[in-house]
Amino acid sequence: MQTPYEIASKSVIPAIRGMISRGLIERHLTQAEIANALGITQPAVSKYVWEKRGRAIDFDHREDVKKMAALITDGIASHSLSHVQVANMIKELCDYVMRSGYMCDLHYEVDPQVKDLNCRICMEESLERSQQIAASKE
Numbered sequence: 001m002q003t004p005y006e007i008a009s010k011s012v013i014p015a016i017r018g019m020i021s022r023g024l025i026e027r028h029l030t031q032a033e034i035a036n037a038l039g040i041t042q043p044a045v046s047k048y049v050w051e052k053r054g055r056a057i058d059f060d061h062r063e064d065v066k067k068m069a070a071l072i073t074d075g076i077a078s079h080s081l082s083h084v085q086v087a088n089m090i091k092e093l094c095d096y097v098m099r100s101g102y103m104c105d106l107h108y109e110v111d112p113q114v115k116d117l118n119c120r121i122c123m124e125e126s127l128e129r130s131q132q133i134a135a136s137k138e
Contacts, residue, residue: 001114004098004122007107011056012094016069018054020090021045023073037076039083057106065102068093098122 017038024034031045038045047053059065072089075081081089097103099122108115 001117002107002111004103004107007103007110008094008098011106012097012103013090014048014054015057015059016054016065016072016090016093016097017044018048018051019059019066019069020073020076021048023070024076025049027073027077029077034076037083037086039087057103059097059102062102064100065093065097068096 017040020038021034024037025031029037031042031049034045035042044053059069068089072081072086072093075089076086101120101123103122104119107119
């Protein structure tokens with residue numbers, strides 16, 4: 001069985017990078033500038049822009065994900081985010097996608113065993129983590 005993070009690294013993160021790359025191209029940044037901001041190569045940016053990479057999962061109908069990706073895009077375009085902040089925001093968006101269950105159908109497709117197990121690991125893990133954080137604040 002593949003872990004959710006394996007699925008996310010192969011599908012969610014590339015989809016997020018694709019949305020950001022296409023948004024930055026619309027703002028007239030060069031592929032080299034985008035690559036530098038995202039910590040990837042220029043050829044990778046080209047593949048995202050031309051949608052040859054990052055399309056395993058489609059977020060076009062997920063307004064919440066698009067808005068969060070737009071925040072990252074805006075921060076990069078305005079030079080108000082550091083590389084660490086960009087990486088952290090992509091991580092947070094990836095975690096959000098997992099917690100929201102947006103990745104489940106793809107995970108079921110890639111690994112049918114997961115569906116048979118009625119897996120909800122991404123949502124359950126975040127609930128457990130939230131409970132631990134709440135308990136530590138008491």
